[in-house]
Amino acid sequence: MQKIKDLEYAAAVLHWDIETYMPAKGVRFRSQQMATLQALAHELFTAENTGVLLKELVESNNLDDFKKTNVQLSLEDYEKATKLPNEFVKESSVIRTEAFQAWLKAKEANDYAIFRPALTKMVENKKQEAALLGSKGHTYNALLDQYEKGAEVESLDALFKDVREKLVAFVKELKEKGQQSPNHFLKHIFPKDEQWELGLDLLKQIGYDFEAGRQDISAHPFTTNFSPEDVRVTTRIDEKDLMSMIGSCIHEGGHALYEQGLPSEQYGLPLGSATSLGIHESQSRLWENNVALGLPYWKANFESLQKTFPSQFSGINLQSFYKAINQVSPNLIRIEADELHYHLHVLIRYELEKGLIEGTISTENLNKIWNQKYRDYLGVNVPDDNRGVLQDIHWSQGLFGYFPTYSLGSFYAAQIYAQAMKEIPNMIIEIEKGNMKPLLDWLREKIHRHGRRYTSEELCKQISGEGLNLKYFMDYATRKYGEIYGL
C-alpha cells in the first residue's frame, strides 16, 4: 500500500511542479510521466494478488486494531476500484477527454449547445458507473459515496431543503432590511511583496509548519501533500484584492493543517489519510470563515495590517474593517461567492446533477433551468452561458457528486466550531491575542490524528453528539450577519 502511495505522491510532486515552476515546453513529456505513474499505481492496487492478500489479512486474528482498520479500509477501496471493468475505465477516460475539449470549445464560443452532446454522453457514462458501483437507495448515492463516504440523497435532500428554505430567506432578509457598510477601501492597491509577506505571517500564525511545507504562487491556489511532513500550499496575489489573497492563504492553510496533522507513522495507509472531501473542506472553511472572517481574529491582526498598509487603511477602524470584509450579496459565479450565497450556488448544482442522474432533468434545456434557479434562489439574471452553466470545470471532468462536499464542509465547520467554543476554555480570548494553538490542538485531537478511522458522520457525532445539522450553520450565520447588518 505504501509503495503504491509512493507512486501517487511522486505524481503529486510532478503535478505541483507543473503548477509552480515547470518551463512551458515541459508539459508534453510531463503528462506522459504522470500518466505512467498513475497507471502503474492503479495496476498494482487492482492486481488480483492485492485482493487475495487483503482478503487473507482481513480474516487474520493477529492484527492490532490499527492494522485491522487499515486492512478493512484497503479492502473496501480495493473492492470499489475493481468494480469498474478495465474496458469501462478506458471508455470513461475517452468520454472525459472529449467532454473537456467540448467544454473548452463551448466556453470559447460562450454557447452551451456546443457542450451539450458531450455532456449527454457523460451523464450516461456516470449512470453506468453508478450502476456498476451499486448502492442502496438512489442511483446518485454511488457517485456521492466516492467523495463523501456514506453521503446519501435521502439525508442531503433534507439538508438542501433547509438551505433552500432558511438560507434563501435569510439572505433575502439581509438584502431587503439589512444595513450595508462601505468597503471601497478594500479595493485600493496592495503591493505584491507586502501581500506575500503578510500571507506567510498569517499561515505561521494559524500553526502551518514551514519546516514541513512551503508556499508558492500558482494560477489557482491549491494544497498538495507528499507525506504529512511535506504539505505545500499555493496562493495568488491580485494587487486590487487583498482579501482574496488572505482568504486563499487561510483556506489552503486550513487544508494543510489537516494534512500536517495526519499521523506520519500511518504514511500511505488509510489511517494516514484524510477521511473525506467534506471534512477536508470543513478544515479549510473553519479557518477561512469561522476564524479569519471573525472579529476576534481581526482584534489580533488588524493593528499590524494597518501598519503594513497605512495609507490604504487610514481612518478605518477595526469595526468598519470587520463589517467591510463581511459584506454579502448575490452573484453569478460560485467561486466568487461569499460564505452565505455560496451554498445557493451549490444547492442549484446539487438539484441539477441529481436530476440529470435520476433522469428527471435532461441536458436539453439545462442552461435554461440553471438560469431559472439563479433567478429563484439568488435573484440574479444570468446574462450568458459562460456566466451560467458553463462556469465550472466539474461536469466536463466527470465529477458528479463532488459539489455537495463544498457545502458539507461549511456546515460541518460551523458545527465543529460551535463545539470547539464550548469545549476550549477562553478560545475566543486566545484568538483575540493571536494564539490559535488551543483551537489547532483541539482539531488535531478530535479530527486530524484519526485519519480515515471514522466517516464524516461518525466524526461529527463523536465531536458534537449529533449528526450534521444545518442549525449550527444557520445560528452562526444569523447571529453574525444579523449583527453586522443591524437586523
Next chain:
Amino acid sequence: MQKIKDLEYAAAVLHWDIETYMPAKGVRFRSQQMATLQALAHELFTAENTGVLLKELVESNNLDDFKKTNVQLSLEDYEKATKLPNEFVKESSVIRTEAFQAWLKAKEANDYAIFRPALTKMVENKKQEAALLGSKGHTYNALLDQYEKGAEVESLDALFKDVREKLVAFVKELKEKGQQSPNHFLKHIFPKDEQWELGLDLLKQIGYDFEAGRQDISAHPFTTNFSPEDVRVTTRIDEKDLMSMIGSCIHEGGHALYEQGLPSEQYGLPLGSATSLGIHESQSRLWENNVALGLPYWKANFESLQKTFPSQFSGINLQSFYKAINQVSPNLIRIEADELHYHLHVLIRYELEKGLIEGTISTENLNKIWNQKYRDYLGVNVPDDNRGVLQDIHWSQGLFGYFPTYSLGSFYAAQIYAQAMKEIPNMIIEIEKGNMKPLLDWLREKIHRHGRRYTSEELCKQISGEGLNLKYFMDYATRKYGEIYGL
C-alpha cells in the same frame, strides 16, 4: 523502455525538488518515494520478459535503422544490468551506505583511518563487480566501461602518461618562468541580484532555452533533465567570487545544451540519451573553458560586465580582466582547481584507483601515497586528510572509474573545439560579437542529435578524423597560457 524512463525521470524531478525547494522535514518520505521509483524502474528493466522481447527484436528484419540501434543498445544495457545478481546488488547497496557513513565520520574527525576499513570492503566489492561484469584486458576496464563505453586502461595509461610528462612540465614552467597578472579585483563584493541576472543573460547568450528549462539556486550546481524539453540547471552565488558563478552557469549550461539538443522523438530510448560522461563533460567544459575563459567571449561581454559592476571593474581593461581570470596555480582541492591543474588531480585519482583495483596499492597507506603524489605532481604539501584523500565523495559511493571522465571531457573538448574553429567560418568573429549560434548549431549537428548512436571514440574520430589525442589540449594550453604568462 519509455515507461521505465518515465519512472527514472520522475525520480529526477523528486531529486531536483530535494535540492531546490523541498522543506527540511520532507526528506524522510521523499527518500522512500525515490527508492520505490528506482526499484520499480530496475525491476521492470531487468525482468526476464524484457530480455526475451529484446532478443526477439534484435533478430527482426522489420526494423528501421533507428529502431535497430535502439534495440541493440537496449539489449546491451539489459545484459549489463542483469549480469549482477540481485543478492550482489543488495550487498553492494549496504556496503555503499556503510562507506558513505564512514566517510562522513572520517571527514568530521579529519582522519582517514576511520574511513579505511569501509574503503577496503568497497574495493573488494568493486573487484567482485568488475569480475561479474567481465571485460577484456585489465579488471578496471569493466568499471571504466560503465561511465565511458569502450574506455580501457590500455589507452588511458598512454593518455595519462602524457599528462604526467607534458602537463606537469608545462605548469612547472608557467610557475617558474611565467609572469603573473593581478587579479585582486575579482575578489570584490559582487551583489547577489546582479550576479543572478548576469547568469541568466549569459545562459541565454549561449543558446540555453528557458522555455525548456530554468535556473534555480542549490548548494552544489547541477544539471538535470526530465526530457529534452525540460532540462534544468542550478547555480550558487558567492558575493566574493563572481567567476565561480559565471563558471558554474556556463558549465551547467553546456551540459544542458547537450540535453536540450537530444532528439525528442527518441525520448526515453538510447538514441535520445547522451552517449557518455566524457562527451557530456566535453560539452560543459568546451563552453566553460574554451569559450567562456577565452578572449573572444570577453570581447563580446566585458563592456556590459563593466557596466553591471562599474566600481568593481573601474580602471580595468579587457586585457587585464582576461589575464586575471586565467591565472593558474597548484592547489589542494580538485573542485577548486583551474583548467590546467585540474588534470593533475584526476591523474592522481586515476593512478590510485587503478592501483587499488589491480591490487598494487593497498588502502593501508593510501593517504600517504596520495600526499606523496601531490608533492610530486603539483608541488604542494597536503596538511591533513580532509584536504587530501578524504576530499571527494566518489569512492564512498562506489564510483570507481568515474574520475577519468572529467579529464576525458576537457581533452575531447579541446579536440572538438579545434575542429570547430577549422570548420565554422568566422566562428571567433561571431563569438566576439556575442553570437554563439554557429558553434551551437555545429555541436548540435556533430554531437547532440546523435544521442548514443556513436561511442565517444567513434564520435571523436568522425568529427576530427582521429581518436582522442592529448596534443589538442596541450596545443590549446601552451598557446593560450604561453601568451598570458609571456613565455
